[in-house]
Amino acid sequence: MTHKPPHLVVLTGAGISAESGIQTFRAHDGLWADHRIEDVATPEAWTRDPARVLSFYDARRDQVRAARPNAAHRALANLEARGFEVNIITQNIDDLHERAGSRNVLHLHGEIMMARSSVNPRMRYPLGRDNIAIGDVCDQGSQLRPDVVWFGEAVPAYPEACEIVAEADLLLVVGTSLAVMPAAALVNELSLDAECILVDPDEQLQAPPGVVRWVTAAGEGVPALVRQWQRDARLF
Ligand code: APR
Known part of the structure; x- marks a missing residue:
């Protein structure tokens, strides 16, 4: 057998x-020691200040690109x-x-190396070497956002x-x-x-x-x- x-x-x-x-999140020198979740990782933060949210995830993406398994x-x-x-x-x-x-x-x-429409989560795009800028839109004309799940979502x-x-x-x-x-x-x-x-x-x-x-x-x-x-x- x-x-x-x-x-x-x-x-x-x-x-x-x-x-x-x-970087991990909750260590004394972790990400959430330097950034407030409500400023960078919530739908409300995105509505209030999308440029700040995008720049937070640009830095995360740089870290990932530089890392190796x-x-x-x-x-x-x-x-x-x-x-x-x-x-x-x-x-x-x-x-x-x-x-x-x-x-x-x-x-x-979610995945930091993907962008998605801020209106339709099914419209996803690989980022490759690019980051997301204000004004970058999906095929239906909506602003792109990182394809990550924020607190409250x-x-x-x-x-x-x-x-x-x-x-x-x-x-x-x-x-x-x-x-x-x-x-x-x-x-x-x-x-x-x-x-x-x-x-x-x-x-x-x-x-x-x-x-x-x-x-x-x-x-x-x-x-x-x-x-x-x-x-x-x-x-x-
Ligand atoms: N090997 C294994 N574990 C480690 C190592 C290591 N070398 N270094 C640190 N750790 C452990 C820490 O002891 C801690 O228990 O990794 C854990 C990291 O915990 P968090 O920083 O809370 O990260 P995580 O549990 O992944 O967070 C969950 O929170 O903010 C959100 O969306 C974010 O996905 C994340 C979620």
Whole structure:
């Protein structure tokens, strides 16, 4: 009898990209220490001062363009390349999972390298080397905005994320403070016999009940777990 290796679902947050040089949000030197959410990441901020919002995301995009995937992104892509069923659900707006080679990536909070119409969310455009300027419009003539989910907005990918988590044998959570809903509630969608592991160096972080903690940086913990699963897979 042959058994399939476990279906792995990975929920990532800003911490997985920290070792690539992308700032996290809630650290003492994180993004939200220097910027007020209500000035740069809400629909109201966009209405009040779109130029300020665009310039905030231009800086984020510069950081992403300068970054490279790290050992954690690469280990997850490698696992998928070796035939494991891997779904990544990321809160990150960077494209480092894709650039590492992961193919099943769901962006809960959107993608910084895409623009979208400020009226019709389905009208999306890859930005490539460009940024968005005031006056840049979609094919229907509406101003473009970053294709990211702001505070106070719906999270359209959430129902699909719930379905993916419900199918998981193992949920690996990496580098997130689990401070933002609804992403933080995804762990509740796991089936009762599934396992959940949280890799994050913050030992103060409150893990949901039943979650196994790996108190380590992603660049160390994720490749170590992946090596372990690849060894275990020989048993399947
Ligand atoms: N490896 C793994 N985790 C790390 C590392 C690292 N090298 N460095 C820091 N971390 C952890 C921190 O300990 C923290 O728990 O990453 C986590 C980052 O938490 P936040 O800054 O709150 O980021 P995140 O959880 O992704 O935020 C969720 O909030 O502002 C919004 O939309 C934004 O998607 C974001 C959401």
